[in-house]
Amino acid sequence: MIIGLDVGGTHTDVVLLGDNGLEKEIKVLTDPSNLFNSVLSGLNEITSGIDPKNISRIVLSTTLTTNAIVQKKIPAVGMIVSSGPGIDPGFYRTNSHYFPVSGSIDHRGREIEPIDHDEINHIAEHLQKEGIRYVGVVGKFSIRNPAHELQILAILNGSFEKIFMGHRISGSLNFCRRIATTFLNAAVYPIHKEFYEAVQRSLQAKGLVLPIRLLKADGGNMRFESSIEFPAQTILSGPSASVMGAVAFGAEDEDTLVMDIGGTTTDMALLINRAPVLNPLGIRVGGYNTLIRSLETLSIGLGGDSAVKLIEGKIEVGPERLGPAMAYGGQVPTPTDALFITGDMKDGDKEKSKNGLNPLAKILGISVEAFAHQIIEVTCKNILSAAQNLIDRINSKPVYTVHELQEGYLVRPKHVLVLGGPAPYFARHLEKLCAYSIRVVPNWQVANAIGAALARTTCEVIFFADTERRVAEAPEENFSQQIDSNYDRTWAQQHAFELLRNKAVDRGANPDFLEMEVVEALQFNMVRGFNTTGKNIRVKVQVKPGLIHGYDQVIAKLSQ
Amino acid sequence: MLQAKHKTGLVFFPAFDWAISPTHPEREERLLYTQDQIFEEGLFDIEGISEFKPDPVTLKDIQRVHFCVPDVWHVTTESHFISAGGAKTTGMAVLDRQIERGFAMVRPPGHHAMRVVHGARGFCNINIEAIMIEYLREAYGIEKVAIVDTDCHHGDGTQDIYWHDPDTLFISIHQDGRTLYPGSGFPNELGGPNAVGKTLNIPLPPNTSEEGFLYTAEHVIMPILEDFKPDIIINSAGQDNHYTDPITNMNFSAQGYANLTSIINPDIAVLEGGYSIEGALPYVNLGIVLALAGIDYSQVKEPDYDPNRIRQTPAVSNAIEKIGETVLTIWQQREYIRNQIVEKTDPGNRNRNIYYDTDGIQESQHEQIQICSDCAGALRIDSTSSRGVHILAVHIPRKACNACKQTGYIWYESADPDDFDIIFVQDRTEDQYLERKK
Numbered sequence: 001m002i003i004g005l006d007v008g009g010t011h012t013d014v015v016l017l018g019d020n021g022l023e024k025e026i027k028v029l030t031d032p033s034n035l036f037n038s039v040l041s042g043l044n045e046i047t048s049g050i051d052p053k054n055i056s057r058i059v060l061s062t063t064l065t066t067n068a069i070v071q072k073k074i075p076a077v078g079m080i081v082s083s084g085p086g087i088d089p090g091f092y093r094t095n096s097h098y099f100p101v102s103g104s105i106d107h108r109g110r111e112i113e114p115i116d117h118d119e120i121n122h123i124a125e126h127l128q129k130e131g132i133r134y135v136g137v138v139g140k141f142s143i144r145n146p147a148h149e150l151q152i153l154a155i156l157n158g159s160f161e162k163i164f165m166g167h168r169i170s171g172s173l174n175f176c177r178r179i180a181t182t183f184l185n186a187a188v189y190p191i192h193k194e195f196y197e198a199v200q201r202s203l204q205a206k207g208l209v210l211p212i213r214l215l216k217a218d219g220g221n222m223r224f225e226s227s228i229e230f231p232a233q234t235i236l237s238g239p240s241a242s243v244m245g246a247v248a249f250g251a252e253d254e255d256t257l258v259m260d261i262g263g264t265t266t267d268m269a270l271l272i273n274r275a276p277v278l279n280p281l282g283i284r285v286g287g288y289n290t291l292i293r294s295l296e297t298l299s300i301g302l303g304g305d306s307a308v309k310l311i312e313g314k315i316e317v318g319p320e321r322l323g324p325a326m327a328y329g330g331q332v333p334t335p336t337d338a339l340f341i342t343g344d345m346k347d348g349d350k351e352k353s354k355n356g357l358n359p360l361a362k363i364l365g366i367s368v369e370a371f372a373h374q375i376i377e378v379t380c381k382n383i384l385s386a387a388q389n390l391i392d393r394i395n396s397k398p399v400y401t402v403h404e405l406q407e408g409y410l411v412r413p414k415h416v417l418v419l420g421g422p423a424p425y426f427a428r429h430l431e432k433l434c435a436y437s438i439r440v441v442p443n444w445q446v447a448n449a450i451g452a453a454l455a456r457t458t459c460e461v462i463f464f465a466d467t468e469r470r471v472a473e474a475p476e477e478n479f480s481q482q483i484d485s486n487y488d489r490t491w492a493q494q495h496a497f498e499l500l501r502n503k504a505v506d507r508g509a510n511p512d513f514l515e516m517e518v519v520e521a522l523q524f525n526m527v528r529g530f531n532t533t534g535k536n537i538r539v540k541v542q543v544k545p546g547l548i549h550g551y552d553q554v555i556a557k558l559s560q
Numbered sequence: 561m562l563q564a565k566h567k568t569g570l571v572f573f574p575a576f577d578w579a580i581s582p583t584h585p586e587r588e589e590r591l592l593y594t595q596d597q598i599f600e601e602g603l604f605d606i607e608g609i610s611e612f613k614p615d616p617v618t619l620k621d622i623q624r625v626h627f628c629v630p631d632v633w634h635v636t637t638e639s640h641f642i643s644a645g646g647a648k649t650t651g652m653a654v655l656d657r658q659i660e661r662g663f664a665m666v667r668p669p670g671h672h673a674m675r676v677v678h679g680a681r682g683f684c685n686i687n688i689e690a691i692m693i694e695y696l697r698e699a700y701g702i703e704k705v706a707i708v709d710t711d712c713h714h715g716d717g718t719q720d721i722y723w724h725d726p727d728t729l730f731i732s733i734h735q736d737g738r739t740l741y742p743g744s745g746f747p748n749e750l751g752g753p754n755a756v757g758k759t760l761n762i763p764l765p766p767n768t769s770e771e772g773f774l775y776t777a778e779h780v781i782m783p784i785l786e787d788f789k790p791d792i793i794i795n796s797a798g799q800d801n802h803y804t805d806p807i808t809n810m811n812f813s814a815q816g817y818a819n820l821t822s823i824i825n826p827d828i829a830v831l832e833g834g835y836s837i838e839g840a841l842p843y844v845n846l847g848i849v850l851a852l853a854g855i856d857y858s859q860v861k862e863p864d865y866d867p868n869r870i871r872q873t874p875a876v877s878n879a880i881e882k883i884g885e886t887v888l889t890i891w892q893q894r895e896y897i898r899n900q901i902v903e904k905t906d907p908g909n910r911n912r913n914i915y916y917d918t919d920g921i922q923e924s925q926h927e928q929i930q931i932c933s934d935c936a937g938a939l940r941i942d943s944t945s946s947r948g949v950h951i952l953a954v955h956i957p958r959k960a961c962n963a964c965k966q967t968g969y970i971w972y973e974s975a976d977p978d979d980f981d982i983i984f985v986q987d988r989t990e991d992q993y994l995e996r997k998k
Contacts, residue, residue, distance in 0.1 A: 086601050087562070087859065091561075091856075174600060175601060176562075177605065397613065398611050400572070401576045401577040402578050405614070527587065536592065
């Protein structure tokens, strides 16, 4: 049996999946000041009366690292950044102990300027004096040649508790994001490590000795042990839990929109043939653009509890939430109140909703019922127009070849899957306003936890080869190999797949069912003068986000 | 947090699957290292800098500018539609006020493509700036346009297209035509009789460095632009004046290009040539974008940059000052020069031979312009190529007077189909394009 747990802002949802489908589901209130208790009480309740031996997998999605960053509850970090020509690295400052240093590598991975050992030693002394224990080391173009980051590491080693190097964080180009991502990893490292070690100890005390897995923002998971080197990948896993909970119900060979309608926000994503669309670079969190792989999502400040106002005679819904719906004792009318008046929702105080909407309906000179319908219509239309923005954003992603521009896939979803608190009540109204077929995700109240439980282990490998320089490298994987001039894209793809397989298995993937795919494979002839001097090869491969193998029957039972 | 002072938009289209031939300078690899640099710098993450996906241009967009022989499909590839579309997309974003400034970092280039196109010249098939400008004129009603061509090669295609247009000021600075392709671009090439002084050529001696380019921009180009008062300024931003460029002989730099961009302050820049794909383009492109956006570019330097090593000699400086004076004089005395030209016998006719180096075609042209004080004048081009195609092309300008429009149609309708393979008319007053074939 599998446990999936998703910590949300209000509730922590936990599910137990087994041969009968959804064997057990639990909601506990999230205590933001004590996440550990929230997680533990959720796990305690779901496992009570279950033999620990029957549990084969536990996947957690928490707000631990996200909250730490957004609330800036992070320890002091030292950042050492070597740049070279280009934009002044001072502009990329992430924190106060941030030191641009000499040393430069170019786009081919050639050394332009060496690092200055004395300079690094001085900074190391300073950081130690300041009591700093976590350090990030980042070089421009370090993913083409990590030598400078490694040299700096060698100088620092032994003086700090943990050092993160930019080239191990991501294989993508983007110095600014590499700096921010390395910083975030260093910043969340201690709380992440402490928290999950504690969770693991508690589970062991209950006889649950299996590696816990953590959900990532890209809709995949990894083992806790692997996450120690990349703790920031657990940031913003919440939206991906919901999307993965919808994946199984997406249309085959067609595009499907996923809408997670909550109290405060609505989060949207897109599935192509049951695989979520990924963001090309990485997620944005706490004001930082990062290289943390994530789903392409769009979030709007509009949900069941959004405040309803009249502005110059026009109905506006959101973006702020000013407490719960009036039906539940709130002070401000909301779309949820409108759903009470239309009779969609029933388990609250309809009279309170009516009293709340009445004054505004009077201003408009219409009945409270008509006003309720208008509120729902405005809400649905705003959600649908945001969905169109997401589709446009995905379709307007620039491409760099004639072939892609002409033949590139354009998403055209026909179906929408809705989940989240008020989802089923909105579904009927959404359907009237659009051409999509709307379906409520089965078990929509806990689909997020189901998504966390069933998500597979994902990762990517970015690989490049330069036959003029005679190197094939994937610095993120600590891989570097001498190659000869015959080396080509086919070889590169094969090597990249080998690295990907090892990485995925190491992080917890099932080696028998690895769904690997090529994301990009480019080969350029390098010509100097009028002679071809080599080939420049760039390959990117990934394990496609999706659901784990062997649970088709469980999923089939979920839809019943 | 880095923030652009001026909202700047880019179309980046490196056409990674398109080349003239595998080892040609205009090949797949050309913008590869530029991509590496701008991705690594995180250019598109900067607040106020955005990237646009290009919409290819339409057939009509091309026919608004060119006479393609025998038709558009024979002289273009999809990549040309996209690269011109990149310029158009950029221009639209600027005029829609989505952005203040735009840069179409696209390939293949276009500034050697003339009004009549029998094939490719100087790596160019269709003129991507002209296609953009004429679309913008049609769609947004802009009138006065200035084009500053800072490619190392004379922008002879753009010059040809705007030779008779008094509303378009074309200024080209380039390496002296006696030392470089296409061999033209001298100060005495100053526009047709209806547009005297609206074409200005500033040939610079080989080994011109930062000092010379920036002097010319400040003391020659800027005063003329201020005087002309264009609605928009376009920069044909070739990057082959760089000291590492393999096919030219200049000594310009990334710092220099960024400064030049700051001075000229174009609304829209369009990439033209530049073939030092590792040593120059990554840094020059970055410098131009930062300059457009109004972001500090003081650290954008080539790894081997040494301003002392590339500094120009006093002799070069003197020659540049002289050429600058000549061009300023032409601009100031353009009315007087026009009167002199119009008094010459047969000022409306010219015969030319045009060589298409990329495709190895020889074209001979007889051109007749209606000298007119009310409009840009109807234009009649009788052109024969060494491939044996003989065409007649009639251009009726955008704001043609009735007389010139009538003349244009008389030329078109009275031409004997037995004499020509194709007879074209480009009627810009109606934005229509007609042709008759044998």
